[in-house]
Amino acid sequence: MPVEEHPKAKRLRITMCVLFVLNIVCLALPYAAVQEENTYRTMTAIQMIFGADANDGRFIKMALLSSLFLILPLAGFLTASFDKHRNIKCIVGFLSSVGGIVAIIYMIGPQYVSIGATLALLLYIVSALCSTMMFMTNLAIENESRENKDLKK
Structure with missing residues (x-):
């Protein structure tokens, strides 16, 4: 018989799911400013993934x-x-949030970040904090259940 998930942990888990879905939605927004000759234009992350503007063999690297x-x-x-x-969801959530922050900052560059990447950075920061909070909540719930079992004995 499976153990019921604690309501606090369930709310945090659903919040993390929503934050990651919103990060995926941000891929369709303008993500980076790209300089072409003397003008700047924005590209979405989807365009960068599929290499819409990759010239001179940069397609593989960019994609x-x-x-x-x-x-x-x-x-x-x-x-x-x-x-x-x-607690694997907490660890993977934190690592993917930190990885997303590092990927945006180092692959796009702070000076070329557009609105989609800015929103994604904010969502990644919130999801990293949420996964840390869920990890601490799960530890407190496990500790409380152990104490209750010890008191029953």
Whole structure:
């Protein structure tokens, strides 16, 4: 018989799922400013993933690196949605959030970040804090259940 998930942990898990879905939605927004000759234009992360403007053999490099923008929130969402009783969702959620922040800052560059990447950065920061909070909540719930078992003995 499976153990029921604690309501606090369930709320935090659902919040993490929503934050990761919102990060995936941010991929359709303007993500980075790209300089072409003397003008700037914005590209979405989807355009970067599929290499819409990759010239002179940069397609493979651009597509592989930009696919991190999709893989990281997808991994965080899938682990948060399917892992209900272990703390792996917290660890993977935190690592994918930090990985997303690092990917945006180092792959796009702070000076070329557009509105989609800015929203994604904010969502990644909130999801990292949420996964840390869920980890601490799960530890407190486990500690409380151990104390209750010890008191019953």
